[in-house]
Amino acid sequence: MMPIDSASARRVADTYDTAEARTERERTLELLDPRAGEQILVVGTGPGHLLDEVARAVGPGATGVDPDPVMVTLARRRCGTRAVVTQRALAGPGSLPGGPYDAVACLQVLEFLDDLPAAVAELYRVLRPGGRLLVLDTDWTSLHWPGPGQDRHRRIRDAWCTTVPRSRLPYELGPLLQRAGFGGEWTRRMPMRGPASTGYGAALREMVADAAPGRCGLTRADVDVWASGVAFCGDEPFSVDRWFLGAVRP
Numbered sequence: 001m002m003p004i005d006s007a008s009a010r011r012v013a014d015t016y017d018t019a020e021a022r023t024e025r026e027r028t029l030e031l032l033d034p035r036a037g038e039q040i041l042v043v044g045t046g047p048g049h050l051l052d053e054v055a056r057a058v059g060p061g062a063t064g065v066d067p068d069p070v071m072v073t074l075a076r077r078r079c080g081t082r083a084v085v086t087q088r089a090l091a092g093p094g095s096l097p098g099g100p101y102d103a104v105a106c107l108q109v110l111e112f113l114d115d116l117p118a119a120v121a122e123l124y125r126v127l128r129p130g131g132r133l134l135v136l137d138t139d140w141t142s143l144h145w146p147g148p149g150q151d152r153h154r155r156i157r158d159a160w161c162t163t164v165p166r167s168r169l170p171y172e173l174g175p176l177l178q179r180a181g182f183g184g185e186w187t188r189r190m191p192m193r194g195p196a197s198t199g200y201g202a203a204l205r206e207m208v209a210d211a212a213p214g215r216c217g218l219t220r221a222d223v224d225v226w227a228s229g230v231a232f233c234g235d236e237p238f239s240v241d242r243w244f245l246g247a248v249r250p
Contacts, residue, residue: 011203013047013074020192020200024136024242025050027190028105031244032134034058038102041065041126043090044109048075048083054105055082063097065090092118093125100128111137111169120173120180127249133182135245140167145205146196146236147229156226159215160208170243182247193239197231201238205230 034057042051045064055062067089075085140161145153161167194201209227213220
């Protein structure tokens, strides 16, 4: 679920400092492979952690966009003069700045969009021939929580999935990339796994608990019982499948 106010945006931003997010960011940077002198665009900068690392690798030439004003403020604060950050939402033609770019990283954005063909076409437009696209999105139907009452867990997961327009985007994106003209598509599964009661697991549990009441027949009481049970599991792990998808503009 995208942030809906400044408080929820800051709570999402806090997840970028967790151990799970740091591990994922290291892998993202490895797959993006930013090189000195390149022009690289990060779509969905969040608070700017990855963008700052990209900027340090390429020098002048790092640009980031995010639709949320809180995230833009945090990213500008983190990156300083090392990168240009603007408030923009990925949509149709002309929604992204400038170009052509040597590489574009699109992070946890496409799963929230309704018009995917237009968004993918815009990613294609801003890349130079031979430019690299790296997409990171989540299969939210894979979300698993520890503890008893797996039927309740499934209902909570299904409720959360209703907040994401495309909760299984990684399985839809390949054909869309091909139709847009991309080549050389590849995928990498990267499960996110960690303690259910601390770090990213705790933050995600709180976000899910806020979103689930009133969805899939769940009451506030149902969700509170679920959240307390997950918190009681301590170091038992939650897990969810992230997917990297890559392609090249011929």
